[in-house]
Amino acid sequence: MAFQLIRLENHQENVSCPFCQHDIIDWSEEQYVQPCAHTLFVAMDLGFEYVSDVFESSLSRTVDEIHAEPEINVLAELESSSLQDFQVLQTDLGVENMYRYIGVSPKAIV
Ligand SMILES: [Zn+2]
Numbered sequence: 378m379a380f381q382l383i384r385l386e387n388h389q390e391n392v393s394c395p396f397c398q399h400d401i402i403d404w405s406e407e408q409y410v411q412p413c414a415h416t417l418f419v420a421m422d423l424g425f426e427y428v429s430d431v432f433e434s435s436l437s438r439t440v441d442e443i444h445a446e447p448e449i450n451v452l453a454e455l456e457s458s459s460l461q462d463f464q465v466l467q468t469d470l471g472v473e474n475m476y477r478y479i480g481v482s483p484k485a486i487v
Pocket of ligand 1: 394395396397398399413414415416
């Protein structure tokens with residue numbers, strides 16, 4: 378696996394970037410997904426909410442192809458990435474067995 382999965386406990390809190398401290402998930406904003414220069418993607422078990430060009434091109438399929446599947450296994454798609462050494466912050470959605478995944482790269486991608 379090319380990434381390190383980091384489990385965060387409180388899904389009601391903002392999720393900040395470990396590298397620049399920007400709030401990638403910011404609940405005070407109407408558009409709560411606020412990518413920073415390190416943000417590779419924001420996904421839920423149901424599909425991607427945000428994907429950077431760098432991350433999408435590292436996957437074995439496009440996000441449109443992934444979203445066309447009746448059953449999406451987001452973690453398996455993340456594992457197909459050819460990128461190395463990124464981190465995935467995992468938070469639960471307050472619903473059993475449903476998670477959000479926030480991918481961050483130590484190197485700025487934009
Ligand atoms: Zn950042």
